[in-house]
Amino acid sequence: MKTAWVFPGQGSQAIGMGADLADAPAASTRFEQAASILGWSVLDVCQSEDDKVSKTLYTQPSLYVIESILVDLLRQRGQEPSFVAGHSLGEYVALYAAGVLDFSTGLHLVKRRSELMDTASGGMMAALIGFDRAQLEQCLEATDGVVLANDNNASQVVISGTKDGVEAVMAAVKTKRAIPLNVSGAFHSPLMTAASSEFQDVLESVLFQPAKVPVLSNVDPTPTTDADTLKQRLAQQMTGAVRWREISLQLATEGVEQVIEVGPGKVLTGLVKRTCKDMALENVGAIADLDRLFPNPA
Incomplete structure (x- = not known):
């Protein structure tokens, strides 16, 4: 069965997300690595009752870290996708899942992206x-x-x-x-041009690897594994539209029978369901979901 992993973006965050991952050995290493890059604890932010996790500066890195850990845990249980795609911020996790970026490089990019988008104002x-x-x-x-x-x-x-x-x-x-929408700026529009240009300088210095599985990008849903193409598409993402409806249709065209949303909430599976009514849909947002779908062999 062809399976696509899809990764949600800003708006899917929730207070308490990731708490169950704290005791997973592979996850604790990632959380420590993230803290050294970010200068703050993803777990602490996500458990903060004042909804700190919904501030762009914290939302994007937190989602990236938690979704990346879920990718690692899926792989530990022998799972691999046929295709990957992510909604806005989720595209960075898709690139991590496809082997285009390593965890640290992806998080450095997301950190800078969140800083630029957090300070974007107007619109x-x-x-x-x-x-x-x-x-x-x-x-x-x-x-x-x-x-x-x-x-x-x-x-x-x-x-x-x-x-x-x-x-x-x-x-x-x-x-x-x-x-x-309660956002700091007019994301995915020409009003993000200044922030996008500044981010471009950071992106240019990063080496992308060819993807191990095809990636469907926000600005172009045509699957590709080409590193230069994926980098060019990501460069356009901050000002370009998220073409999720077309991504959903393309997955069906590619023969995908199952979509697994990897991350908190059920936003993307809900969107896919309305476009591709016959698609099998699953959600992996916690260890309990992994245990239910892909139990560890005894």
Whole structure:
């Protein structure tokens, strides 16, 4: 059975995530390694009751570390994916899972990405649910300063851009729900160009390895293992759209029968289900999930 591992991004974090991983021998080494790079403890941040984990500066590295540990634990149990993909921040974990980046290199990149995105200001994002796609596309085309940031499935997207632009589209397009998002900036839009340019300097210094399994990128869902292509696509990600609906469709086209969401929550399996109704879906967000799906041999 062809299986894809998919990795969630910002928005899937939750207070308490990763607590069950603290006692796993392989995980403790990773948590220590992460603390030396970040200067703070992922486990402490995730257990903080003041929801510190939802601040961009902490969210992105915490998700990267926990999802990467889950990748390691899946491999310990003999599991390997046929394809990988990640939603926004999750693409970095996908690259780790595919052997393009080692754990430390990926975390250094995510740390810098989170710092730049945390300080990005101006603009806003909003989720739109239940709409006429033709009307939305026409409105986006006609409105300055706003773009489609996340194309999640046929009936759920996120728009991003200037406050005036986003509010104009929210007012003009008939939706079941339109929800402003609590984020620091207009992610995945041209308003991130300055942050993206600064990040580009960091990315240029990093050597990417050819992927061991094909990766479907946010800005281009065509599977590839080519290191230069994957690096180029990642460079475009901060200002480009997350084309998750197309990723879901491409997985089905590639003959994938099962999608495993590796990380907290069930956001991505929910999105895939609405696009590919016959896909088998599983979630691995804790050791209990590993035990249920892939029990260690006695």
